[in-house]
Amino acid sequence: MKVLLGIVFILFFTTWVGATPITLDSQTLALAQMPQDSLEDLVYTTEGIHKVDVLNALSWKIKFSNPNRSYRLAKQARDFAESLNYPMGVAFANKHMGLARTNQGRYREALSLVFEEIEMRKALQDTMGIAIANNNIGYILRQQKNYDLALEYFRRSLELTAEKVYLPSLRALTLNSVGHIYRIQGSYELSEKAHLESLAVLDEGQELGKFARATTLNNLGKLYLEQNQYGRALLYFFETLELEEQLNNPLRQSQSINNISLAYLGNNKLDSAQFYAEKGMVIARTIDNKAPLRDLEHTCALIYKAMGNFEMAYLHESRYANLNDSLLMAEKETEISTLENRFLSTQKQNEIDLLNERQAAQDAELRKVRLTNYGIIGLALFIFVIAGLLYLNNRLKRRANLILLAQKNEVRKQRDELEQSNLHLNKVNHEMDSFMYRVSHDLRSPLTSVMGLISLASQEQDTTKRDQYLQLMQKSLKKLDGFIQDIIDVTRNNRQDVKYVEINLKAMVKEYFDQYKYHDGRTDIVCEYESKGLANLINDEYRLGIILSNLISNAIRYSTEYREDAVVKVSTQIDEERALIQVRDNGPGITEEHQAKIFDMFFRGENVTGGSGLGLYIVKETVEKIGGNIRVASEVRHGATFTLELPNQKLGTEKQSPSIGLEQVLNA
Template identity: 25%
Template sequence: MKWISTILVFFLLMTNQLAYSQNSVIDSLKRELVRSRGKDRFNILFDLFRKNLETNYDSALYYSTLAVSQARQNGDSLSIVKAHNANGWVRMRLGISLCIPDFEYALEIAKRNNYKEQVKFLLNNLAISHNDFANYDKALDYHFQSLQFRQEEGNPLDISIAMNNIGLVYSNLQDYENALSYFIQCKDLKEQNGIDHDLDRAYINIALAYFNLGNYDEALNNVSKVLSICESACKDEVLVEAHYALAKISMKKKAINKAREELNTTIQIARRIGSRMYESQALHLRAVLQLEENDPSEALEFLNKSQAVLEGTNLRDQILNNYLLYVSIYNNMDDYQSASEYQQKYIELNKEIFSGDLIRNISRIQTEHEERENIKTIAAKDQVLALQQEVITRQKEQYAFIITITFLTLGLAFVMYRANQSQRKINQELALAKATIQSQNKMLSEANLQLEHEVEERTRELVVSNESLVKVNDEMDNFIYKTSHDIRGPLASLKGICNVAMMDVKDEAALDYLSKLDTSAAKLNAILSRLLIINQINHSILSPEYINFESQIEEILELERKKEMPSKIKISYQVQPDLKFRSDKEMAKIILENLIDNAIKFHNDSARVDPFVRVEIGTEGEWVSVKVIDNGIGIEKDSKNKIFQLFVRASERSDSGGIGLYLSKLATLKLGGSIDVTTSSEGYTVFKVLFPPDLIPIIAQRKEDELKREKHKQKVLKVS
């Protein structure tokens, strides 16, 4: 046992080294993701899902969810199938029953489009998920469908996978003899065909079957084979199963300290990869160890942790085991009422899982599978008889063939002589054709040179046109800036004259006109100010610094109070403690100010509603998330895709000319982020902005891209 522990420690060290290399690949893919679009973006998201699947299930689920959204946006049915399959797979590994609708939806599309490879995977995944959630009849049905599908294809690897998974269902049904039979068939098929894929898992499953049959020496022997197969390349998913198996074997051999050590290692790896199933099972066994050592309080603590891990999952088999252990612990503690409650829970869940329908369905599925196998056997025997008859017929045909071949040989000699004469003539014609082809190739080369020259000319024209467009855009920004600045002077004078006139004039009608003129001037002044901000955003030089969101929000709220903010509205904010965010302070303030002002401006002024604005700032995956939530008048569905455009107003209440949200989006893009608007389940309007946590890498990347463009332009101009 000591040498096994030494090898496992070595494997863990190698795994850490591989994880470091893996992180660098993931970081590279994230940088590519920022610039990608369409199918390229989907492919990068799918690669990020697969890379994170090896280390962290939560991150893998994040990227598979984004892949689903991107696939639907692209409208590619194969991508949709792959994305939902990926989403279902990681949800299944996390013990979330929503994986089943994912698989069923993908299977329906795959069958409709005849994606046979995807149908094969989805049948297998549906079977595994139903097995995990203790729907054993459905699991067995899908596995037998998958096995039949794979046997028709004849791929030994695929057949071995189906056999292994059928063994897992029988193992959960505690039919360990049948389980061991399928596991051994799976292992033999892999070894006979030189297949290394998941051979280590086959040995682990055989070890657990021997363990459940009471043959602990064979179980230990098979776990040792696992470690010798994968050597230093053991994945965490294999290691967690190996450590768990060693822990169970050690418990049966009364090596309690060794069992405790293996269980702790299992828990660490399970938490690292996000495997709730193995974390819960390992904590369950820790509770068993404490109960065997007459420490029911400590046992109850471990069991509570195991049950907490299962919260939000549908791993009913493990929940059932926990209920049974609760009964033993509470009986040991003389808490018979609690023991009775969990005894009742155990009985109800056991009936739900192992119902009469389950037994009948499993019996029916096994019978149907055996009938198919019998039909195959009969068909094979008929085929042997047919082959024997065919051999006799062929022997008769061979005699006739020998006679025929003699005459054909003589005829062939004559034909070859004639063919030789024809070949000489053909060779002469081929020589002439070769000369013609060489002449045409020369003409084609000259045409290619001319085409390259024309391409270079058009490229140079595009560079010149692009420079002209940049110049025009700069002139347009300058024009807007100067025009806005020049108009503000006379506008301020007009507003001042209106204010003086309203103090002197007594006529009510005149005062009303002057008041409207003053209000219009104020609105126009606000629009001009925002137009100046557009110019400021476009030409600003970003200055990254660490930003204190609390102080920024307080400054914005102080400005809103000066603008006579409605007294009824309730404003609150929540910032994640110790949040590290480095970006441009002015750009961030523009975004927050416009979103908060927008939420206040469009509040619900009904007497039956208590209006509120809530700002939530924290992290979301690798991003810094800013949400502004309100229960205001809301946004029509048709307007959601337009409100971030310049001069678009979703309501007549808008007094900024439809510029505020455009400024927010413009500043967000300047900081390398994204912004969108959704409606929550409660009907609240939610504006969400995602920022990169550090602006410095974004600026560096933009400079690098700009340098590449400049080099390309210089190269084109130099060639011209």
């Protein structure tokens, strides 16, 4: 009994075989019968309206196996048909777009597209096209379990096809759809009658005839399966599978095989049931629709449970649960729009009814009936306008709130940027005040000294003292020249573009060792260099020279003034990504309280004479300009170590970004 309940449960999970939408029109029937590869070739070799027909036929061909691409092809056909003013091609494309959305479970879009198609068919006076569209609407409504309204649209399709002789497959598929709904509602006699009538009108000579026959046979098999008539059910299922293999439809093949497995399971032929279930799973894994695989996993669970193999039953039941959860999540997303979809279909139906009433009123003799109908129409329009205005008002309010929120966020952002700009400007103003004061002082001091020495030298008769005055003047002018050079370095660092070149660090360090190691006439200064990793670094050679020149000259200067055994060591470690450069000395060191200030503009430590106070400020600004960082470690009386970390750049990757700071204020 539990097995039979499981079979019934799976039957109600299947989605396609009960009522299949009709999409193929006589105009594209011949094309659709061609192999897919041939149609793919025709897409690139045809022009004009014939290309539209090829795109529509190819879209129909892959409607089940690849609904995403089917939709794209149909949309391409519609756009092309519109550009050619080919209304019939537009209508066909709308039909196939609706089918693709239906196969994706996007029923709201599908309904909208099919209703648009009906209006196009009316303009073209295409009765058969209208009948097919009504059938498709009924199919979509059936998918949404709106069975009564679906039956109404199927009956309209049957009424239209009864007036003239159309494709037998059209009427057969519509009867098949009606029979499927009767089966869902438990009216088995009505269902069997509709399906048998469907078989009676089919034309097997066309591909769509095979398609319709397969659908009807499958539904008859399911009808008998639900009534536990397994032998009759298997006959119809095997005939269905044969037709599906001819149509090369893997989706429907896998679901037909699942039905065969269920019939064998109900008949307690477990080995046969297992064989066909596993065969169906192989096919189901090749398509992009999870529903057949989900149903087959559940069927396998029932089979293994009946065999007593509970481990395999649990494995397949777990897979079934995971797939079912995934599909239910997608279904719940569509359920949110179900009520709106029903409203849309009801609204379209109301519009059709109102048009019919208006036509009847024109032929009626009684003015009272005519006025009453106009009153109904006016009331409906009034309600529609009021509803539209309320909806528009709500949309406008929401949009206004979003705009207001965006404006508030923008104001907040601008305020934060303004605050940051103010802080930056305050810093620049402070640096400017300090800079102007120190520049005026440090420029005037050596000039005043030189002027005094010139006055003394002009009055001195002793040649020896006059030479001493000249040496003092030279020292003051060198100090002035060094200060001016520091100002030039500040300006160039901010203004000059970064340019990456390959730098030999060993040669650059040796150059600055040779330049400064004879400080104050000393010849015993020990200058050491140690390197690891790569020999060369790619970065800005000019700026790296400023950095190393300042650090090496400072290290030599303070070491020689503090110790007789002055030692300065530069070590480098370079890899593909970065370079680590350390400059060590055994000088007096830097106190902890001064370490946080040594990179400030014009900062000089205690007991430090000479120098502009700009050297380490220039070093830090230059390091940051080329994307690096610098830090200092020092203990008093144990020297200092400056550590540079610089990126090893790639040639030709310079990115210039304008700086905003003291240099720009100076150049304004």
